[in-house]
Amino acid sequence: MAGPALRKVESHASIHEAALQEARELTNILGNLLKEHETDSALETAYILVEHWETRTLAHADAEERGLYKEMAETTPELKDNIVALTRDHNLMRHIVSNIKNSLEDSGVGYNVLERFQAMILVDELHNEEEERILPEH
């Protein structure tokens, strides 16, 4: 069963927005550190961002796939294709985060990493928009 917060569109949307806002702020900090050539702090911030995406948005995605999406597919079978598409978004975000982690381990932090964190924000924004559009109103 999905938690009550995920089933209500307003509380679900505020979970999305809170996590995204934190990601935007941390990503701006990372950009400024790179600009100032503060490599050690930039690397530290990149790892904090990885942890942020894993513990907030990717954990949220896991919970949705275990509960909410299953319930929606059962109660509203015509949403099945939308749910497949939303699950692909989750997989894409999981893929980008694991790609960032490999890149940090292999070659440290740089603008390529910043670009991928920016891509995460964009994919998550579009994903949330679609998810909130198909969530039941109550």
Ligand SMILES: [Fe+2]
């Ligand atoms: Fe989602």
Ligand SMILES: [Fe+2]
């Ligand atoms: Fe969600």
